Amino acid sequence: MTSLPTHTQRKLGLVIDLDTCVGCHACVVSCKGWNTENYGAPLSDQDPYGAEPSGTFLNRVHSYEVQPTDGAAQLVHFPKSCLHCDNAPCVTVCPTGASYKRQEDGIVLVNEDACIGCGLCAWACPYGAREMDMAAKVMKKCTLCVDRIYNENLPEVDRVPACVRTCPSNARHFGDLADPGSAVSQLVAARGGMDLMPEQGTAPVNKYLPPRIKDRLDQSDQIDILAPFLAPVTDQPKGFLGWLDKALDRL
Amino acid sequence: MHPAPSIIAFTTLSGLGFGLFFWLGIGMPGSTGMVAFVFFAIAFALAGGGLIASAFHLGHPERGLLAFTQWRSSWLSREAVLAVATLAVMGLYAIGRIFLGTTWVPLGWLGAALAQGTVLATAMIYAQMKTVPRWRSILTPALFLSLSLGGGALLAGQVTWALILLVVAGALQLAWWWQGDRAFAASCTTMASATGLGAAGQIRAFEPPHTGPNYLLREMVHVIGRKHARKLRIMAFGMGYVLPVVLLLIPFSHVMGALAVISHVAGILAARWLFFAEAEHVVGLYYGKR
Numbered sequence: 001m002t003s004l005p006t007h008t009q010r011k012l013g014l015v016i017d018l019d020t021c022v023g024c025h026a027c028v029v030s031c032k033g034w035n036t037e038n039y040g041a042p043l044s045d046q047d048p049y050g051a052e053p054s055g056t057f058l059n060r061v062h063s064y065e066v067q068p069t070d071g072a073a074q075l076v077h078f079p080k081s082c083l084h085c086d087n088a089p090c091v092t093v094c095p096t097g098a099s100y101k102r103q104e105d106g107i108v109l110v111n112e113d114a115c116i117g118c119g120l121c122a123w124a125c126p127y128g129a130r131e132m133d134m135a136a137k138v139m140k141k142c143t144l145c146v147d148r149i150y151n152e153n154l155p156e157v158d159r160v161p162a163c164v165r166t167c168p169s170n171a172r173h174f175g176d177l178a179d180p181g182s183a184v185s186q187l188v189a190a191r192g193g194m195d196l197m198p199e200q201g202t203a204p205v206n207k208y209l210p211p212r213i214k215d216r217l218d219q220s221d222q223i224d225i226l227a228p229f230l231a232p233v234t235d236q237p238k239g240f241l242g243w244l245d246k247a248l249d250r251l
Numbered sequence: 252m253h254p255a256p257s258i259i260a261f262t263t264l265s266g267l268g269f270g271l272f273f274w275l276g277i278g279m280p281g282s283t284g285m286v287a288f289v290f291f292a293i294a295f296a297l298a299g300g301g302l303i304a305s306a307f308h309l310g311h312p313e314r315g316l317l318a319f320t321q322w323r324s325s326w327l328s329r330e331a332v333l334a335v336a337t338l339a340v341m342g343l344y345a346i347g348r349i350f351l352g353t354t355w356v357p358l359g360w361l362g363a364a365l366a367q368g369t370v371l372a373t374a375m376i377y378a379q380m381k382t383v384p385r386w387r388s389i390l391t392p393a394l395f396l397s398l399s400l401g402g403g404a405l406l407a408g409q410v411t412w413a414l415i416l417l418v419v420a421g422a423l424q425l426a427w428w429w430q431g432d433r434a435f436a437a438s439c440t441t442m443a444s445a446t447g448l449g450a451a452g453q454i455r456a457f458e459p460p461h462t463g464p465n466y467l468l469r470e471m472v473h474v475i476g477r478k479h480a481r482k483l484r485i486m487a488f489g490m491g492y493v494l495p496v497v498l499l500l501i502p503f504s505h506v507m508g509a510l511a512v513i514s515h516v517a518g519i520l521a522a523r524w525l526f527f528a529e530a531e532h533v534v535g536l537y538y539g540k541r
Contacts, residue, residue: 003324018448028460053463060460062537064442068452075457076448080537089381095328096317114317117310119470120327123252126382126440128467128534137310194447197533199439200381208447 004091008106011178012144013084013205014164015187019212021171023063023077027163031059031081031142034162039147040112041136056133058082058142059163066211076211079172081163082129082142083196083204084108090121090130090141098139106178106205107146112138126200149174177205252383253473254527257307262373263516263523265301265334266395268294269366270403272341275348276363279409283352291345293406295338298366302334326379330372337365370399377526384434385530394423398519405495405512414499417515421492424522428484435531435541445536456539471532472540483525491518 035058036043045055059081067073084101088108091099098114099121101107110121115138122130122139130141145161148154158165164172175184184207187193193207237245271294274280275287282290306312319335321328340362347353374395377386401416442456443449495511495518531541 054461054465056466057460060465062456062460063458064446064448065455065457066448066451066453067455074451076446076451078446092324093327093376093379095321095325095331096314097321098317114314115311116314116318118308118318118327119310120376122467122470123380123532124382126445126533128471128537131466132310132470134466196447197440197444199444200533210447211451213451 004086004088004101005103008086008101008103008178010104010176011084011086011106011205012149012175013106013177013184013207014081014144014161015173015175015177015184015193015207015209016079017171017173017191017209018076018078019171019191019209020169021061021077021079022169023061023075024168025061026166026168027079027172028057028059028061030162030166032057034145034148035140035143039143040110040140041133041138043140044133044135046134054134056131056140058129058131058140060128072214074211074214079163080127080129080196081206082108082144083127083202083206084142084144086203086205087201089124089126089200089202093120093124095120107144108141109143109146110139110141112136115139126197126202127204144174177207252527252530252532253470254524255308257304259520259523259527261301261305261308262395263301263519264297264304266370266373266399266519267402267406267516268297268299268301269334269337269370270399270401271406272298272337272366272403273363273400274403274407274409274412276341276344276359276361276366278354278356278359279412280407281354283348283354285349287345287348290407291341291349294341295345298334299338326372326375330369330376333365333369333372337362337369340365367396367399370395381438382533383530384438384440384533385431386526387438388427388430388434390423390427390430394420394427397423402515402519405499405508405515408508410499410503413511414496417492417496417499421488421496424488424492431529438533440533440536442536442539445533456537459538467534468538468540472535472538473528474540477529480525480529483521487518487521487525489518490514491522494518 032043043056047053059079062078064076064078065073066076084106088101091101096114096116098111100109117132117137119132130139133140149159160174164174173184173187175182177185179185188207191209193209195204275290275294318328318331322332340358344355344358344362347355371392374392378391380386397416397420401413401420404413404416442454446454448454495515498507498511535541
């Protein structure tokens with residue numbers, strides 16, 4: 001049924017730290033690696049070694065330049081995958097019932113056997129979290145690694161989404177955002193976790209932690225101590241270069 | 252949004268077909284026998300042909316029957332249910348008119364209502380999309396319904412109604428363009444709200460996730476076609492609305508009527524192409540495009 005549940009017991013999701021993400025794309029690779037050989041149809045590539053490669057990804061990392069009114073520009077790496085919205089517009093538009101949000105943990109999933117590949121759910125998602133697989137012709141999306149997080153065949157440390165497990169800078173955190181005592185909820189409270197496109201009314205479960213202000217070397221007093229030593233001592237070339245400069249001037 | 256030819260053909264032709272069904276259903280014209288057969292054949296060809304065209308858009312048309320199950324929540328499912336109900340009711344009604352020479356009036360009215368319900372459901376698929384501000388307006392279903400009724404009246408030979416409804420549809424088309432050009436700014440969705448980085452400063456897309464294109468960019472970020480949007484709007488409005496009205500105002504002949512229909516359909520196809528090509532999806536903001 002593509003009606004949304006009125007309430008989910010838990011809200012499993014991700015907290016992504018834009019302050020510590022280094023933009024290495026390891027989460028993109030591990031996501032594709034795990035999900036191409038587990039839940040549902042493989043994540044295909046088209047023309048992978050050709051001139052115009054393209055493929056299905058459930059997680060992509062954008063990079064943005066933020067230019068404050070004063071001071072140096074900052075680079076912010078921005079991973080983006082399904083936000084498992086409470087008010088998921090992708091679910092209600094589905095004509096076949098293939099898209100659904102689970103009552104027990106809030107994960108938004110696609111039953112690929114019922115997907116007719118109409119693409120309407122991808123239109124309804126403001127975040128670009130759903131991509132049609134060009135080989136399987138069904139809609140693919142982040143499953144929050146539903147086949148890892150409950151998988152008792154895996155060591156306990158691995159029972160988190162592949163992207164979280166692999167992140168070398170600890171920029172990705174997984175947990176229950178409905179529980180105010182959980183580590184992810186505390187992180188969101190402490191760091192001012194935010195929603196993406198709140199005006200769209202999707203009520204995303206995933207939260208983003210804003211980047212902290214970076215060091216401002218250009219505005220610091222400390223730089224003045226060394227500045228005299230770093231200032232250029234001469235504008236005129238000497239020695240061989242000085243001769244060459246004069247010689248060329250005379251030509 | 253990517254202007255898929257199958258969807259443009261579907262929405263235009265089925266809109267006309269269901270419009271013709273409406274006028275046949277309420278008995279305007281109330282002809283029977285061979286004349287009725289020609290009218291119903293045109294309506295079924297347009298509406299049914301449009302539905303088949305839309306099936307080409309699906310990745311798995313063989314699972315299409317499942318699309319009739321989610322009418323409680325999905326406008327696409329409602330459209331499928333209403334379309335098939337219309338075809339079934341009008342099929343029965345057509346048998347009476349063509350072969351038995353009788354008009355089952357209540358059945359005709361039911362079919363007429365279902366036909367316009369189908370057009371409403373089609374329009375609502377687009378009007379419900381908060382992600383495409385240009386579409387999310389009450390004017391979208393108003394435009395689709397007036398076009399269906401106006402085009403249907405044109406095909407049904409209801410000259411007076413066609414004149415009135417085409418003028419109304421033309422006015423709605425202008426209003427829709429006017430509000431659509433302002434809708435993205437009015438939606439308040441910007442790169443700042445998309446990334447949450449607005450408080451830190453001016454945001455610029457520095458690097459996309461991959462060097463190549465992807466499904467999202469192909470399907471939802473269509474920037475090529477807008478170059479000639481203004482010229483196309485003038486052509487669409489001239490052929491779709493102005494010329495048919497002029498042709499209907501001069502004394503009626505079948506040649507002029509046929510020319511009015513051809514001009515109307517060509518204009519509406521152009522307008523429908525713009526409907527998609529000019530529609531900007533908010534996901535483009537993540538790529539620094541619109």
